[in-house]
Amino acid sequence: MAELARLLLSPKRLVILIMAAVINLALFSGYCRDKQEQSIAKYSTGMQSAASAKSRENQKLQQYLEKDYPDYLKYVEEQAAAQSILSGLTKQSGFIDRNLKKTAADYSRLEGITLTAGESRGTLAVADYPITDYLLLIAPILLVLELLADADSAAGDLTRSTRQGRVPLCAWRIAAVALNAAASVLLLYGGNILYTCIFYGDPGLTRALQSIPEYQVCVHRITVGGYLLAAGCLKTLAAVILALLIWLVLSRFHVILGWLISGIWIGASFLLFRLIVPTAGVNHLKFLNVFAALDADIFFTQYCNLNWFGYPAGFLLNTLVFCIILLTVAVLLCLLRIGHAYPAKTGEKLADLSDRLHRFLTRHLPVHSLFGMEGWKLMIAQKGLFVLLAAGVMGFSLWKEIHVYVPVNSDTERFYSQYSGEVTKENIERTAYIVIGEMKSLKNAKVALAKAYLRKAAPRDIDRIKQGIMKSESELYLYKNLLNTMLMLAKYTRETGRPAWFIQQNAYMIFFQDSAAEHRCSMVLLLWMIFTFSGIAAYDNRYDTAMLLRSTRNGRAGLLTAKAGWILLLTLIASFGLHGVYLAHFFTDAEFAMLDAPAQSLALFRDLPFSVSMRGILIGYLFVRYLIALVIAAGIYAVSRFSRTPEKARMTAMVIFLLPSALAESGIEQLQMLNCVGLLSFPIA
Amino acid sequence: MANKLEIIQLSKQYGDFWALSNVSFTLEPGVTGLLGANGAGKSTLMKLMTDHMPRTSGQILWNGTDIVKLGRKWRELVGYTPQLQGVYDDFTAKRFLYYMGALKGMKRKDIKEQTEQMLEAVNLSHAAHKKIGTYSGGMRQRVLLASSMLGRPQVLILDEPTAGLDPEERIRIRNDIAELAQDRIVLLATHVVSDIACIAKNVLLIRGGKLIAFDTPQGMLANAEGKIGEFSGTYGEIRLLQEQYPNGEIAQRRSGFVLRVAADPLPEGCVPVYDNLTLEDVCHLYLKGDRQYG
Numbered sequence A: 001m002a003e004l005a006r007l008l009l010s011p012k013r014l015v016i017l018i019m020a021a022v023i024n025l026a027l028f029s030g031y032c033r034d035k036q037e038q039s040i041a042k043y044s045t046g047m048q049s050a051a052s053a054k055s056r057e058n059q060k061l062q063q064y065l066e067k068d069y070p071d072y073l074k075y076v077e078e079q080a081a082a083q084s085i086l087s088g089l090t091k092q093s094g095f096i097d098r099n100l101k102k103t104a105a106d107y108s109r110l111e112g113i114t115l116t117a118g119e120s121r122g123t124l125a126v127a128d129y130p131i132t133d134y135l136l137l138i139a140p141i142l143l144v145l146e147l148l149a150d151a152d153s154a155a156g157d158l159t160r161s162t163r164q165g166r167v168p169l170c171a172w173r174i175a176a177v178a179l180n181a182a183a184s185v186l187l188l189y190g191g192n193i194l195y196t197c198i199f200y201g202d203p204g205l206t207r208a209l210q211s212i213p214e215y216q217v218c219v220h221r222i223t224v225g226g227y228l229l230a231a232g233c234l235k236t237l238a239a240v241i242l243a244l245l246i247w248l249v250l251s252r253f254h255v256i257l258g259w260l261i262s263g264i265w266i267g268a269s270f271l272l273f274r275l276i277v278p279t280a281g282v283n284h285l286k287f288l289n290v291f292a293a294l295d296a297d298i299f300f301t302q303y304c305n306l307n308w309f310g311y312p313a314g315f316l317l318n319t320l321v322f323c324i325i326l327l328t329v330a331v332l333l334c335l336l337r338i339g340h341a342y343p344a345k346t347g348e349k350l351a352d353l354s355d356r357l358h359r360f361l362t363r364h365l366p367v368h369s370l371f372g373m374e375g376w377k378l379m380i381a382q383k384g385l386f387v388l389l390a391a392g393v394m395g396f397s398l399w400k401e402i403h404v405y406v407p408v409n410s411d412t413e414r415f416y417s418q419y420s421g422e423v424t425k426e427n428i429e430r431t432a433y434i435v436i437g438e439m440k441s442l443k444n445a446k447v448a449l450a451k452a453y454l455r456k457a458a459p460r461d462i463d464r465i466k467q468g469i470m471k472s473e474s475e476l477y478l479y480k481n482l483l484n485t486m487l488m489l490a491k492y493t494r495e496t497g498r499p500a501w502f503i504q505q506n507a508y509m510i511f512f513q514d515s516a517a518e519h520r521c522s523m524v525l526l527l528w529m530i531f532t533f534s535g536i537a538a539y540d541n542r543y544d545t546a547m548l549l550r551s552t553r554n555g556r557a558g559l560l561t562a563k564a565g566w567i568l569l570l571t572l573i574a575s576f577g578l579h580g581v582y583l584a585h586f587f588t589d590a591e592f593a594m595l596d597a598p599a600q601s602l603a604l605f606r607d608l609p610f611s612v613s614m615r616g617i618l619i620g621y622l623f624v625r626y627l628i629a630l631v632i633a634a635g636i637y638a639v640s641r642f643s644r645t646p647e648k649a650r651m652t653a654m655v656i657f658l659l660p661s662a663l664a665e666s667g668i669e670q671l672q673m674l675n676c677v678g679l680l681s682f683p684i685a
Numbered sequence B: 001m002a003n004k005l006e007i008i009q010l011s012k013q014y015g016d017f018w019a020l021s022n023v024s025f026t027l028e029p030g031v032t033g034l035l036g037a038n039g040a041g042k043s044t045l046m047k048l049m050t051d052h053m054p055r056t057s058g059q060i061l062w063n064g065t066d067i068v069k070l071g072r073k074w075r076e077l078v079g080y081t082p083q084l085q086g087v088y089d090d091f092t093a094k095r096f097l098y099y100m101g102a103l104k105g106m107k108r109k110d111i112k113e114q115t116e117q118m119l120e121a122v123n124l125s126h127a128a129h130k131k132i133g134t135y136s137g138g139m140r141q142r143v144l145l146a147s148s149m150l151g152r153p154q155v156l157i158l159d160e161p162t163a164g165l166d167p168e169e170r171i172r173i174r175n176d177i178a179e180l181a182q183d184r185i186v187l188l189a190t191h192v193v194s195d196i197a198c199i200a201k202n203v204l205l206i207r208g209g210k211l212i213a214f215d216t217p218q219g220m221l222a223n224a225e226g227k228i229g230e231f232s233g234t235y236g237e238i239r240l241l242q243e244q245y246p247n248g249e250i251a252q253r254r255s256g257f258v259l260r261v262a263a264d265p266l267p268e269g270c271v272p273v274y275d276n277l278t279l280e281d282v283c284h285l286y287l288k289g290d291r292q293y294g
Helices: A002-008 A011-045 A050-089 A095-108 A121-128 A131-135 A138-152 A154-160 A167-200 A224-252 A255-275 A283-287 A290-295 A315-340 A348-364 A370-381 A384-401 A410-419 A425-454 A459-496 A506-512 A516-533 A535-542 A546-550 A557-588 A614-641 A646-665 A669-674 A676-681 B042-049 B072-077 B093-103 B108-121 B137-149 B167-180 B193-199 B217-224 B235-244 B279-287
Strands: A305-308 A311-314 B005-014 B017-027 B030-036 B057-062 B078-081 B155-159 B185-189 B202-207 B210-215 B228-233 B249-253 B256-262
Touching: A002 A167, A011 A121, A011 A131, A011 A138, A011 A167, A011 A516, A011 A646, A050 A095, A095 A305, A095 A311, A121 A167, A121 A224, A131 A167, A138 A154, A138 A167, A138 A224, A167 A224, A167 A315, A224 A255, A224 A290, A224 A315, A255 A283, A255 A290, A283 A305, A283 A315, A290 A315, A305 A315, A311 A315, A348 B093, A370 A384, A370 A535, A370 A557, A370 B093, A384 A516, A384 A557, A410 A425, A410 A459, A425 A459, A506 A557, A506 A614, A516 A535, A516 A557, A516 A614, A516 A646, A516 A676, A535 A546, A535 A557, A535 A614, A535 A646, A546 B078, A557 A614, A614 A646, A614 A676, A646 A669, A646 A676, B005 B042, B017 B042, B017 B057, B017 B202, B030 B042, B030 B193, B030 B279, B042 B155, B042 B185, B072 B078, B078 B137, B093 B108, B093 B137, B108 B137, B137 B155, B137 B167, B155 B167, B167 B185, B167 B193, B185 B193, B193 B279, B202 B217, B202 B279, B210 B217, B210 B279, B217 B279, B228 B235, B228 B279, B235 B249, B235 B256, B256 B279
Parallel strands: B017 B210, B030 B185, B030 B202, B078 B155, B155 B185
Antiparallel strands: A305 A311, B005 B017, B005 B057, B202 B210, B228 B256, B249 B256
8 A cells, every 4th residue: 555655646656647637738728729720710711600600510410419310220220121131132141140130239229319419529529639548658657667667776676575575566556557547547538528628618428429420320328428438447448458568578578679579569559450440351450459448439439340250249348358358467467477476587688789789879870079979968868869759740640630721712812813913003003993893883783773672673683683782892892902902002112112012911811820720839849849958958967977077178168059059950940840830731721822022011011121022031930930949948958957857857847838838728818928839839910 | 397286275165164275285297195084175176176166265276377267278188087976877888988088179080099998998898888877886987987088188186986896996996097197197085095095196184174284195104103002902991992082993903902093192001003004094193083084
């Protein structure tokens, strides 16, 4: 019990859990806000109001609840019956026949289910967001790594020499891993649910899960709350199994071989789960898989039976049985091999392999300069390369998730395609003619309406004329605006001598505005900076090398310059890369008009006292964001400089830079002043 | 002309506490042992000599020029081995020496060449590609010694380089230091008096931030004559006597137990010892009452 308390209530463990929750909240809140902004932008792109689109959605949902879902159940039953007759006629038996009967029986249990409309976006966001699934593995795996380090230390020898220091101690440690995983799921996954309740509103936890159209195929009589609870339990189970197996493998093999085995097993399981379709012949490999339990959502959004010697068995049941067997085996093996057996002797040959690798790297990597050696410290010794790689993967994932919607009006687009560019007298005159034309046609339409009233025309004709008037009015308003813009630009050019072109501004204005998508990129950048630069000086502090380094010729200014060089270089790559993810979408999803146009073409930059193209402005904007990132990186360096170890520096940096940002991003307005993510995004429109 | 490092009226104050007070001496090529209890001011003296912290007053002159004025040039001349075994666990010995070479501003060719030589000199060539985290305390200490010798510095400042080493390793490192001191100044701070007795040309004794003595080992031993004595008796008698002279050291002789006492003048009944005087006795005489030698 004392061991349980020591492991679970240690400040370090609590801090890890809280920090994982903060990181998760920061990323998840960005995801939710981005989703919402995307759907609003999607509505406005089609030139329809968000309210009307929402009402159409509600109509669709009502139709699903009242008609589509009962029809679906009926359809499944009919199909099952028909297919069953067919298979009987073709003398097919075995799995197909039994599967049809089981499917019909499974769905027949759902008859009479009461569906209720409600807020479903939160539940869907919780189910769709995959990063939480991986983040919740961090705490139990870190605990396992700590237990491994403990076993290798003198404390390990000491505890093993006591009466309760072997199997009983191991049992308590297994319990600690399980509780830690449960706490992790509760904090992270539970945090997501809580956040969506606040952000989207009441998710209607007591409704039948099938009330959400995305869960139409679910065969379980379960409420939304029950589904969230079941998914949480499955995720906990998966996290415990993964952590215990990693512990087992790493404690019995050399660290390199251990990670190799764990990596291959985890990678293969992940790929098998992702790549195999549920109805494939080898779907056993997909569902007898710990990642199926970690995902959990699949059991409620799909329906599938596994073929066991001609007999169908539900996929959820299969996964559950598999996971329980795996958990039992893992627990028993941990007790026998870690608790009971003597500590493993790790392979000498692999240690030799590690030496050879170092010899090879020393010979072939050109790191003799101070700059190179500092890079070695940062990227290899402190695993900065992995952090950069992780940021790259997250950047790629953001690239996949982010979409940019720019409102499009065909009339305006047509006009811009003709008149974009320098504002000429000819273009102004032609636009003025269009405006005059529109005014004339509006006047004519109004006269026609008056005449129609006089001659008591049919209401249908009057309505048609009224619609024509409305269209003319809106077109006149549009062209008048465009003409005014042209005149204003011409006046500006005349008065200041600086050119200002007539260009489509929508994409630019959206890019320079505050957006959740850009905040998501900035959040990843902030996380990357904290994880990379926290150790830059604290690593030296951990080994008490300050005096040794300062006693050398280049150990002062030279060392600082080398460290600063790496901060400048890596921040440049990460800042341009991650901010570039959002920018790049303006070249793929939308289009920046006339990148060669002078910046003054945009009202936003009209006061600029120098001439620069829009392309230059975009590069300059990224550069300003880079400078802001550098300021934050310098702050993280300062934290690192005064921290005893990289871990402490990381924690402190998270409290100073990440925590207020995450809370501010989650909607706490009072913390906006301390929001580094907002600062990194630097919206100017 | 031989190099000369002069310490003149050097003082360092932390708040109201004087860690070093008006210390003056001159170092010339050869090993100079620095002895003192924990907190006596040894590390402060070394920090000032490596220009790691500002001094309160006084001067440190290298061939007549202040080391602060020399700046980077001074640090080019100094090789330093810290007390806390400050080496990176994730580095191999070779990479660590390359790193130190880069910090010392050495040319790439020299770094490669000297790294091989130094690893050979401290008998670590066989483990050059192993991570330092896997090294024993002695091996780490030898890595540090090798790093301090990179760039062939004129002044070596070694802070307890033999701490935590087994006897064989200690003798080996001691011999290496003696070899190095042929043509350079070596300041060797240690608690292990026998290390200094074997190789030191001069000995510095520091107590409470003040310089107590600066002499050759022979001079110090001569000075201690008549101030070291022994009481003889049974173990019970000796234990009773030790209550009166808590700084006395109990030893066993063929004739029985003795209590070796260092005092000026010697107490009544205490027989002066003239043969087999050691630097340990000198430390007892000068540093008695200090935590380490109490």
